[in-house]
Amino acid sequence: MIFGLGTPEILIILVVVLVIFGPKNLPKLGSALGKTVKNVREGMDGEEDEKDEGASEDEEADAE
Numbered sequence: 001m002i003f004g005l006g007t008p009e010i011l012i013i014l015v016v017v018l019v020i021f022g023p024k025n026l027p028k029l030g031s032a033l034g035k036t037v038k039n040v041r042e043g044m045d046g047e048e049d050e051k052d053e054g055a056s057e058d059e060e061a062d063a064e
Contacts, residue, residue, distance in 0.1 A: 005013075021029055 017029075018026065
């Protein structure tokens with residue numbers, strides 16, 4: 001189950017997407033979706049790195 005959706009619901013959604021966008025545009029749509037997910041993950045990792053850096057700077061200031 002993904003997001004509380006079972007297999008039948010996911011199949012219905014995929015069929016609707018196929019009807020709306022057509023088979024020629026699906027590779028473009030998949031590529032764009034993949035790039036978006038990759039950018040979101042990189043952005044989330046970047047925020048965590050910034051938080052970690054900020055925390056270590058605060059700890060160094062407290063130590064002084």
